Amino acid sequence: MATVSDDVFFAGIADLTRRLHEKEFSAVELTRAFCERLERLGPRHNALALSLRPQAIRQAHDADDELKRGRYRPLQGIPYAVKDLFAVRGHPTTWGAKPYAGQVFDEDARVVQRLDKSGAILIGKLAMIALAGGGYKSAAASLTGPCLNPWDRTRWAGGSSSGSGAATAAGLATFTLGTETNGSIVTPSAFCGVTGLRPTYGLVSRHGVMAASWTMDKVGPICRSAEDCGLVLQVIAGSDSEDPGSAGRGFSYTPQFARKPQDLTVGYAPVDFAEWVDPAARPAFQAALEAVKSTGVKLKEIDLPDFPYGPVADTISRGDRVSIFEDFVRSGKVDELADPAQIAWLKESMDLPAREYLRAQRIRTLIQEEFRALFVDVDMILAPSRIDVAPKISGPIDAGSRRDPEPKSPGIHGRLVSAGNLAGLPAISLPCGFANNLPVAISFVGHPWTENHLLGMGRLFQSQTDWHRRHPELG
Numbered sequence: 001m002a003t004v005s006d007d008v009f010f011a012g013i014a015d016l017t018r019r020l021h022e023k024e025f026s027a028v029e030l031t032r033a034f035c036e037r038l039e040r041l042g043p044r045h046n047a048l049a050l051s052l053r054p055q056a057i058r059q060a061h062d063a064d065d066e067l068k069r070g071r072y073r074p075l076q077g078i079p080y081a082v083k084d085l086f087a088v089r090g091h092p093t094t095w096g097a098k099p100y101a102g103q104v105f106d107e108d109a110r111v112v113q114r115l116d117k118s119g120a121i122l123i124g125k126l127a128m129i130a131l132a133g134g135g136y137k138s139a140a141a142s143l144t145g146p147c148l149n150p151w152d153r154t155r156w157a158g159g160s161s162s163g164s165g166a167a168t169a170a171g172l173a174t175f176t177l178g179t180e181t182n183g184s185i186v187t188p189s190a191f192c193g194v195t196g197l198r199p200t201y202g203l204v205s206r207h208g209v210m211a212a213s214w215t216m217d218k219v220g221p222i223c224r225s226a227e228d229c230g231l232v233l234q235v236i237a238g239s240d241s242e243d244p245g246s247a248g249r250g251f252s253y254t255p256q257f258a259r260k261p262q263d264l265t266v267g268y269a270p271v272d273f274a275e276w277v278d279p280a281a282r283p284a285f286q287a288a289l290e291a292v293k294s295t296g297v298k299l300k301e302i303d304l305p306d307f308p309y310g311p312v313a314d315t316i317s318r319g320d321r322v323s324i325f326e327d328f329v330r331s332g333k334v335d336e337l338a339d340p341a342q343i344a345w346l347k348e349s350m351d352l353p354a355r356e357y358l359r360a361q362r363i364r365t366l367i368q369e370e371f372r373a374l375f376v377d378v379d380m381i382l383a384p385s386r387i388d389v390a391p392k393i394s395g396p397i398d399a400g401s402r403r404d405p406e407p408k409s410p411g412i413h414g415r416l417v418s419a420g421n422l423a424g425l426p427a428i429s430l431p432c433g434f435a436n437n438l439p440v441a442i443s444f445v446g447h448p449w450t451e452n453h454l455l456g457m458g459r460l461f462q463s464q465t466d467w468h469r470r471h472p473e474l475g
Contacts, residue, residue, distance in 0.1 A: 002026065004033040009171030010471045013078055013228045016174060020067065020077045027063035027077035031056050031121050034079040038124050038172040041474055045148040047157070047166040049084040050092060050125040059121045066119070074235055076119030081173040083164050084125040085132060085210035086112055095210050096128035096142045096160070099333040109208030110243070111177060111219055111236040118235045123173060126163030130337050132179060132212040133160040134321050135345020139393040141338050146393040149191060150472040151438055155390040156397060158188030164222045165192035170474055175223040175232055181212045182313050183417045185220050186443060189429040190385035193439030195458065195468055196222045197229040200448045201424030202247030204233075205240035213320035214245060215361075216313070216421055225468050226428060226458025230255065233451060251451060258456030259379075261295040266444070267302035267378035268412070275407040276414075277387045278400065281440045284433025285384060288442050288465075291432075292382060295460050300378055302412070305370035309418035312360045312367070316422070318349040319357035326350070364422050371423045375447040380454065382444055383413045385429040389438035420445050428454045431467040439467075 002025040008016065020027060035053040042048025056079070063077040087093050087105035094101050112122060127144040129136060139146035139156040147162030149155040150170040157166040161178030165188025168176050178185045180198045189196025197220045204219040211217060221232040230253035237251035273285045293299060328334055329346050337343050388400035420427055427445040434440065442461075446454045462468050 002029055004029050008033065009037060010224065011174070012225055013075065013174060013231050016078055017076070027060040027067065027121065028057060030077060031060035031079050031123065034173060035123050038081065038167070041170055042124070042167065042172055045150060045153065045157070045166050045170060046145045047127050047147055047163040047170070047172065048124060049094060049127050049144060049163065052088070052091065052122055052124050056121050056123040063119055063121065073119035074231065075115065077121060078119070078174050079121050079123045080115065080175050080177070081124040081126050081167055082112065082122065082177045083128050083161050083179060085128060085179065086125070086177060087208040088112060088122065088125065091125070093125070094143055095131055096144070097130040097337055098143050099328070099336045101143065105208070107208060110205040110240055112208070114236050114238070120235070126167050126176060128163055129160035130339065130342065131325065132181060132210060133184065134212065134317060135342045136339040137341040137396055138339050139397055141342055143338070148393065149390045150474060151193065152390070154392055154394070155438065156191065156393050158191035158390060159397070160184040161188050161222065165189055165194060168192065168194045168222045168224065169472065171471060175221055175228055178220060178222050179209065180218050180220060180421065181216045181317060182421050185222060186385050186417060186427060186429045189222055190441035191390035191439065193431040193441070193467070193470060194222055195225050195229055195431065196220065196429045197233060197451070198427045199233060199237065199451060200247070200426045202245050203237050203249060203251060205238065205243045205246055207240050207242040211324050213317050215316060215320055226430065226455050226462055229428065229458070230455045249449065253455065254452055255456060255459060257452070258459070259453060261297045261460060264297045264379045264457070265300050265377070266292065266297045266380055266382050267300050268382040269303065269409070270301060271407055271409040272383050272387070272411040272413040276403065276411050277384050278389060278435055281389065281435035284435055284440050285442070288432035291461060291464050294464065302374070302378060302381070304412050304415050304419055305367065305374065307363060307367050309367070309415045309422060312363050313418040313422055315352070315356055315360035316364065318352050322346065322349040322352065367419065368423045371419070371425065371447070380444045380446045380450070380457065381412070381416065382442060383416050385441035385443040387413055389435050389440060416443070416445060424448060426451050426454055428458045430458055430461055431470070432465065433467055
């Protein structure tokens with residue numbers, strides 16, 4: 001039996017694929033090593049919802065048989081894990097909530113089906129904020145408790161895809177899947193120092209995935225690098241008639257056709273990097289900004305169109321979520337959730353007037369129109385993914401988001417996540433350094449269907465920095 005060295009836990013997809021093909025180790029050996037690590041370290045971080053070791057080992061045997069016959073598939077033998085709102089046939093899908101702890105579906109989520117066909121090996125399901133969030137105030141708003149950050153277990157991994165961010169950062173899986181309604185891929189990726197991709201709305205099927213907001217939910221990969229995000233997105237993207245929000249489009253990862261950086265104009269707000277970010281993080285963000293400038297892109301100062309992005313996103317999220325969980329709230333089972341603020345938010349949302357929801361959707365249409373106009377002048381937008389490091393699990397999750405005194409200019413960072421999700425825009429979050437030994441990150445946001453441009457920018461940034469190669473020492 002070959003020995004699987006510890007470096008595999010932080011290796012990229014291409015590297016592991018090469019080593020499998022060269023028979024440095026078998027898919028079974030690789031999968032067993034990841035399963036053991038997931039089962040050992042996952043509970044230590046409250047990141048593991050369910051180990052799928054027996055199923056994974058069977059899949060790995062199949063992968064080895066195919067490799068022996070010279071049959072190669074895109075992600076063959078690569079261990080991965082998913083947030084526990086993706087249905088996995090015959091196994092519990094808890095949605096991170098006690099009332100759904102015994103829930104079992106008889107069909108895999110569409111993305112799980114696509115990954116299975118690609119040869120990827122599902123080793124586990126990961127912790128998440130109950131019902132993918134909505135009004136919660138505590139990191140403990142989960143069936144599995146607060147998900148702990150691998151860089152500092154007194155800190156939060158970020159929500160609602162907290163387990164996905166922590167598992168990737170801790171090397172518990174080669175890549176993970178998360179979902180985002182209003183920041184839940186970008187935030188855990190930033191807090192945990194990994195690379196996360198939020199695709200254009202409608203690019204990846206949500207069939208078999210718990211709905212939080214049918215009009216805003218997106219499925220995306222959380223990986224070690226932009227390169228890996230592209231390889232995974234190519235597999236999971238595609239049309240699906242069983243997802244009403246599907247755009248009917250596929251995606252081919254084509255890094256060889258990436259646009260030259262000198263042909264790109266990137267919009268940003270200098271105040272975000274100079275004044276809004278945590279003072280301890282300013283050197284890291286300034287260095288990241290200089291690294292972006294050194295690629296040859298043209299930087300252009302911009303502001304976002306003046307809309308109440310946060311309140312609009314909250315109103316739409318309330319309306320969508322309560323329509324999905326109306327029976328759950330009326331039944332009283334909502335009181336079994338772990339976070340009192342989330343319980344109250346769901347109950348209050350039952351009284352949301354239809355006129356407010358419809359007004360928010362009308363404003364959303366205006367936002368989409370304004371962003372189309374904005375992207376005439378710039379190719380993508382740059383901002384800090386989060387202006388603060390991961391908060392302590394013992395306090396409120398937004399404890400570090402205030403500045404005193406507040407900068408005179410609002411910048412764009414505080415509005416870009418909600419704006420991007422309302423407009424259905426793709427984004428990539430890239431680790432860019434540390435502050436107080438905790439990761440910080442920048443994000444590039446593009447107009448719809450420009451994932452290849454964002455991935456190209458991500459690959460270029462990561463070719464000049466090594467932050468995506470850093471990982472916590474966990475023992």
